[in-house]
Amino acid sequence: MNKPDGDFKSDLDPLHAEHVFNNTETRIAVAGHPIHAMLVAFPIALAVCTFGADILYWWTGDAFWARAALWAIGAGFYIGLLAGITGTIELLLVPGIRTRPPSWTHFVLAVVLLSMLGANYGFRLTGFEQAVLPFGILLSALCVAFTGMTGWHGGKLVFDYQLGTAGKKS
Numbered sequence: 069m070n071k072p073d074g075d076f077k078s079d080l081d082p083l084h085a086e087h088v089f090n091n092t093e094t095r096i097a098v099a100g101h102p103i104h105a106m107l108v109a110f111p112i113a114l115a116v117c118t119f120g121a122d123i124l125y126w127w128t129g130d131a132f133w134a135r136a137a138l139w140a141i142g143a144g145f146y147i148g149l150l151a152g153i154t155g156t157i158e159l160l161l162v163p164g165i166r167t168r169p170p171s172w173t174h175f176v177l178a179v180v181l182l183s184m185l186g187a188n189y190g191f192r193l194t195g196f197e198q199a200v201l202p203f204g205i206l207l208s209a210l211c212v213a214f215t216g217m218t219g220w221h222g223g224k225l226v227f228d229y230q231l232g233t234a235g236k237k238s
């Protein structure tokens with residue numbers, strides 16, 4: 069029989085289903101506010117800034133923009149790693165997050181994104197000005213596309229499945 073879209077619960081042992089499935093409350097949080105959600109804003113914004121700085125370097129030829137892109141992608145990569153660590157701990161610790169397949173889709177997208185941010189940063193360390201055209205800017209465009217997909221999918225986990233939220237207080 070076809071399952072309705074998003075019906076992941078019927079794959080679980082019925083004896084444990086309620087307990088596992090409804091346990092989605094964030095554990096890596098400050099006063100109930102998930103740290104992952106606080107950190108992801110940085111790699112998202114910095115990936116877009118890197119692409120913007122690359123375009124401005126291409127347009128003006130001013131080395132300032134190539135240096136700005138190096139700093140933006142470096143900070144985006146390292147803060148992205150921190151976000152990835154907090155997200156992974158949450159994924160492994162919280163049963164209601166672990167058992168939903170979309171959480172793992174988000175994980176795979178995020179690991180690909182982090183590898184691309186790292187490659188974009190590492191490549192520029194060999195010479196931040198020469199790196200921009202053409203490969204740096206192409207890598208930055210790819211990073212922006214993957215940031216969009218990963219971020220949109222992360223939002224889906226929160227807004228569609230209420231994962232990592234603080235739970236009902238009333």
Ligand code: HEM
Nearest residue numbers: 102104105108152155156158159175178218219222223232
């Ligand atoms: C590498 C491993 C990662 C894992 C395992 C992971 C896991 C999760 C989980 C479980 C949530 C649900 C909310 C929570 O529990 O905090 C979430 C939300 C989210 N994730 Fe990730 N994540 C990872 C990396 C990333 C990265 C690198 C980005 C950057 C684009 C990202 C963007 C988001 C966004 C935007 C949300 C929604 C936050 C909100 O609106 O509250 N994630 N992620």
